[in-house]
Amino acid sequence: MKLNLRAATLDDLSPLVELEGHCFEAPRLGRQQFRWMLAQANASLILAEGDGRILGYTLVLFRQGSPLARLHSIATEPRARGNGIGQRLLEAAETAARDHDCAYLRLEVCPDDRPAVALFERNGYSDLGLLTDFFPDHREATRMEKRVVRHPQALHRAVPYYHQTTEFTCGPACLLMAMGALDSVISGTAEDELRLWREASSVHMPGGHGGCSPHGLALAAWRRGYRVSLRLSHQGPPFLDEVRNAGKREVIRQAHEDFCSALQDTDIEQHLSDQLDLRPLLDAGGQPLVLVDGHRRSRSRATHWVLVTDCDRNFIYLHDPNAERSLQGRLQDCQHVPVTHREFDRISRFGQHKQRAAVVLYPRSP
Numbered sequence: 587m588k589l590n591l592r593a594a595t596l597d598d599l600s601p602l603v604e605l606e607g608h609c610f611e612a613p614r615l616g617r618q619q620f621r622w623m624l625a626q627a628n629a630s631l632i633l634a635e636g637d638g639r640i641l642g643y644t645l646v647l648f649r650q651g652s653p654l655a656r657l658h659s660i661a662t663e664p665r666a667r668g669n670g671i672g673q674r675l676l677e678a679a680e681t682a683a684r685d686h687d688c689a690y691l692r693l694e695v696c697p698d699d700r701p702a703v704a705l706f707e708r709n710g711y712s713d714l715g716l717l718t719d720f721f722p723d724h725r726e727a728t729r730m731e732k733r734v735v736r737h738p739q740a741l742h743r744a745v746p747y748y749h750q751t752t753e754f755t756c757g758p759a760c761l762l763m764a765m766g767a768l769d770s771v772i773s774g775t776a777e778d779e780l781r782l783w784r785e786a787s788s789v790h791m792p793g794g795h796g797g798c799s800p801h802g803l804a805l806a807a808w809r810r811g812y813r814v815s816l817r818l819s820h821q822g823p824p825f826l827d828e829v830r831n832a833g834k835r836e837v838i839r840q841a842h843e844d845f846c847s848a849l850q851d852t853d854i855e856q857h858l859s860d861q862l863d864l865r866p867l868l869d870a871g872g873q874p875l876v877l878v879d880g881h882r883r884s885r886s887r888a889t890h891w892v893l894v895t896d897c898d899r900n901f902i903y904l905h906d907p908n909a910e911r912s913l914q915g916r917l918q919d920c921q922h923v924p925v926t927h928r929e930f931d932r933i934s935r936f937g938q939h940k941q942r943a944a945v946v947l948y949p950r951s952p
Contacts, residue, residue, distance in 0.1 A: 757798030788841030
């Protein structure tokens with residue numbers, strides 16, 4: 587069967603409503619809902635045509651500024667099933683998501699609909715759990731998701747992944763990944779991670795262990811022979827305004843002054859700017875560690891270090907050393923995580939004054 591895929595128009599309302607009635611026991615969309623999807627919604631409604639009639643459709647919804655698209659529904663005329671129409675429509679939905687700068691496609695499917703579940707599983711969708719009383723007829727649904735943006739194909743270099751072993755060593759974990767990328771091998775251990783943390787720590791959080799300052803991480807990398815660039819939007823101690831305890835504030839201030847004094851005896855480049863343009867840094871062979879707002883990234887109160895692995899027109903790709911921040915706690919979900927440029931600009935600002943901080947490592951001098 588020759589199949590043609592095209593965008594739906596308002597002229598397709600009647601056949602769409604008819605198809606909906608054939609495909610679902612309890613239709614999800616009526617004429618007015620289809621009209622709204624076509625005329626007003628931020629959505630993509632794609633039809634599959636064959637033998638002069640509409641044989642299926644897929645509807646993808648988008649939200650402004652979000653990297654997550656939602657596959658609202660995918661339907662195939664019952665008499666036309668078994669001809670690969672569902673596969674073609676799913677591929678079209680994923681293409682639409684990528685075209686709208688979305689990195690992930692999420693859907694809900696009735697777990698009793700084995701053909702649909704099998705289709706999604708074959709195409710790499712992961713099970714995110716069961717939702718009770720989800721559909722209009724009160725049936726439960728399985729939520730599934732797939733990353734539709736592939737890992738960057740032409741990285742400047744292979745970037746190894748290292749999972750932090752404590753809650754407070756994201757900075758050292760990122761530093762180990764950066765050093766591993768520049769040396770083409772990852773040799774970090776938990777002992778190395780803690781040793782780096784002791785060298786670079788200066789930030790005392792409201793509770794728990796302290797974190798690593800950009801100045802401390804820059805010095806730790808420089809001591810190991812790397813060329814380093816420190817990029818900051820503010821000269822003063824980071825995080826000081828977020829700490830109320832006077833004693834802790836004084837510790838942070840003293841640690842910061844000590845780091846600044848040590849920096850004067852190095853050739854670490856220091857740049858003071860509110861802008862963070864990653865492409866030139868990567869093109870020059872740099873491996874940037876960036877401090878991000880933990881609340882925007884994972885609802886955490888603490889700031890968090892991530893490693894930038896690459897960037898392209900649509901996304902900035904990150905290694906996040908904390909796998910627990912992913913939906914399923916899987917290491918592969920925290921590697922080359924695609925973040926839109928707009929979202930990265932938001933998360934890479936932290937604190938009351940929206941500070942920015944990055945430590946960029948370059949290959950060791952010959």
